[in-house]
Amino acid sequence: MDFVKELKSSQDYMNNELTYGAHNYDPIPVVLKRGKGVFVYDIEDRRYYDFLSAYSSVNQGHCHPDILNAMINQAKKLTICSRAFFSDSLGVCERYLTNLFGYDKVLMMNTGAEASETAYKLCRKWGYEVKKIPENSAKIIVCNNNFSGRTLGCVSASTDKKCKNNFGPFVPNFLKVPYDDLEALEKELQDPNVCAFIVEPVQGEAGVIVPSDSYFPGVASLCKKYNVLFVADEVQTGLGRTGKLLCTHHYGVKPDVILLGKALSGGHYPISAILANDDVMLVLKPGEHGSTYGGNPLAAAICVEALKVLINEKLCENADKLGAPFLQNLKEQLKDSKVVREVRGKGLLCAIEFKNDLVNVWDICLKFKENGLITRSVHDKT
Incomplete structure (x- = not known):
């Protein structure tokens, strides 16, 4: 495992995966190293809110x-x-x-x-x-x-x-x-x-x-x-x-x-x-x-x-309590957006659908990442 010492930057780690792994995924360009609660951290120790939650796999938070x-x-x-x-x-x-x-x-x-x-x-x-x-x-x-x-x-x-x-x-x-x-x-x-x-x-x-x-x-x-x-x-x-x-x-x-x-x-x-x-x-x-x-x-x-x-920890009740106001606030914040088609969800399972003829959702995800939040798009518009 001495080759791990050669990996210095995020790009080194990404190149490693792209060189030796199958190309059946197209990940967001961030290399995650650890997680705690609602946060994950990359190898440069930058912190991100995890708004994907591994597709609802970590409802209890990372590394509970x-x-x-x-x-x-x-x-x-x-x-x-x-x-x-x-x-x-x-x-x-x-x-x-x-x-x-x-x-x-x-x-x-x-x-x-x-x-x-x-x-x-x-x-x-x-x-x-x-x-x-x-x-x-x-x-x-x-x-x-x-x-x-x-x-x-x-x-x-x-x-x-x-x-x-x-x-x-x-x-x-x-x-x-x-x-x-x-x-x-x-x-x-x-x-x-x-x-x-x-x-x-x-x-x-x-x-x-x-x-x-x-x-x-x-x-x-x-x-x-x-x-x-x-x-x-x-x-x-x-x-x-x-x-x-x-x-x-x-x-x-x-x-x-x-x-x-x-x-x-x-x-x-x-x-x-x-x-x-x-x-x-x-x-x-x-x-x-x-x-x-x-x-x-x-x-x-x-x-x-x-x-x-x-x-x-009453996490179901927490999602029920926070979900409706979160969704309502999101709708209010985005109601005048020219690129948002719809905001929808149930509890804390929420999505923003964009007008994909006006915006590239991949670019939106990259902009989220730059601002300390990671998530992922589905079907090029949500």
């Missing part, structure tokens, strides 16, 4: 001491044993999760994309074994402009042409409908081979698209009417970001399946979870799905502590 201590303490004892054996921490984590969110069972994985892939399999299996859909005919409804990851299943469900170009053939039987459109949803739900509708409570990667208040009560009602699983992808919206423990709590609905990730570890470790009741989850049998790292002892210990921090 309680989560870090739980991680260190568990790492000293046992980090992984695979699911070939029981561990003394996984069951504790599973019990905590199911009690907190009100479901019978939880299946632990590592990433949000893995949670989505698990949901595809779980819903199909339920469709065949419970709904009695003919073999190899199960269909899943998703929304236009959704985002659930970049695995093959996830991009098959996507409508983003950029992430699909030259990656086919794709997984079949994903039906796409407009977001926040109950009429279009009901039309597809009438297909007897539909097993699930998977939807984000707020579409994050699409530009923080907030649905009408009547949408999710309508979704829950329609899915029940047509005997279709209602699956809420709360990987980005869950765990306090929108002002509730789950974003679906804003709408008074309880999905059949919940997907969690990102802030489930407070940014310390890849952890995701799929929650459902027995009538859904127990269609999976030993050998049909799993992960070497999913639910490992280290992840389990971190997960419990990350959730305790959310609860004990």
